[in-house]
Amino acid sequence: MTGILELRGVSQAYRLGRRSPFVTASYLQVLSNVDFAVRTGQAVGLVGESGAGKTTMTRILTGLERPQTGQVLFDGKDLWEMNAVERLEFRRNLGVVMQNPRSSLDPRMPVGSSLLEPLRSLGIDCDHVARVNEVIEQVGMASSVLGRYPHEFSGGQLQRIAIARALMTRPIVLIADEPVSALDVSIQAQVLNLLMDLVTDLNLALMLVAHDLSVVAYATSRVSVLAAGEIVETGQPLELFSRPKSKATQDLVAAVLTMEAGLAGRGLD
Ligand SMILES: Nc1ncnc2c1ncn2[C@@H]1O[C@H](COP(=O)(O)OP(=O)(O)OP(=O)(O)O)[C@@H](O)[C@H]1O
Numbered sequence: 001m002t003g004i005l006e007l008r009g010v011s012q013a014y015r016l017g018r019r020s021p022f023v024t025a026s027y028l029q030v031l032s033n034v035d036f037a038v039r040t041g042q043a044v045g046l047v048g049e050s051g052a053g054k055t056t057m058t059r060i061l062t063g064l065e066r067p068q069t070g071q072v073l074f075d076g077k078d079l080w081e082m083n084a085v086e087r088l089e090f091r092r093n094l095g096v097v098m099q100n101p102r103s104s105l106d107p108r109m110p111v112g113s114s115l116l117e118p119l120r121s122l123g124i125d126c127d128h129v130a131r132v133n134e135v136i137e138q139v140g141m142a143s144s145v146l147g148r149y150p151h152e153f154s155g156g157q158l159q160r161i162a163i164a165r166a167l168m169t170r171p172i173v174l175i176a177d178e179p180v181s182a183l184d185v186s187i188q189a190q191v192l193n194l195l196m197d198l199v200t201d202l203n204l205a206l207m208l209v210a211h212d213l214s215v216v217a218y219a220t221s222r223v224s225v226l227a228a229g230e231i232v233e234t235g236q237p238l239e240l241f242s243r244p245k246s247k248a249t250q251d252l253v254a255a256v257l258t259m260e261a262g263l264a265g266r267g268l269d
């Protein structure tokens, strides 16, 4: 089955150290022969320890970085062979949510203006104010928040606003890189629930990236495990939890269980 957004055989290496004719170049292999697909109406998870290459994968999927080898396909078209019109269409069809909502929203602008910005920069012709009101409601907030500034909100509220911003152009794919890791545990489930509802209501393709297996297991139906730049295992969350095959998956499961066992041991369960 093919996806709306896909990586095929993608590898990426970064050159290390200074460029000098006296130094032999050395490279850090960050991704090796990665295949990955995001499908319409489905939430897929990508999990792996810090440094595994998750953010590099999202940068390649969003077209911020060009892979050394392999292809990025959007709706079957190679991202790096698109003309300007196709590239613009791709950018409209893609929403990105990052780890820290404070860095994706301009602190000097009321949030309503931040929400308008993608419509302006990508030249979307519609009733902009009506669209802002519609989207802020879709993320469970009142339009009275639009005149307020980022510092007036909690992390969870700001992440909702950042999600609203990502939805402004009516994307069909949403990529969320660690969207809840900067939030209080008590707020994490609310933001994940919102993302899950949006997948259903808007028939989105969602890629959810996290270093915590329980986060992706909660919110997605298929999870890939990335370890040292390779996808080592893909499966349904329950399968991965109950029968982890790779060492990397076993370590991720143990990390979750250790936390639960620790809490239970302290009488907090
Ligand atoms: N521009 C770059 N130049 C050199 N090395 C880089 C660059 N970007 C990332 N790296 C290295 O590539 C590896 C993968 O980084 P990446 O940010 O993709 O990991 P990650 O899985 O997102 O980690 P985290 O969970 O900490 O966010 C790391 O070793 C990182 O130091």
Ligand SMILES: [Mg+2]
Pocket (backbone or CB within 6 Å): 054, 055, 056
């Ligand atoms: Mg990362």
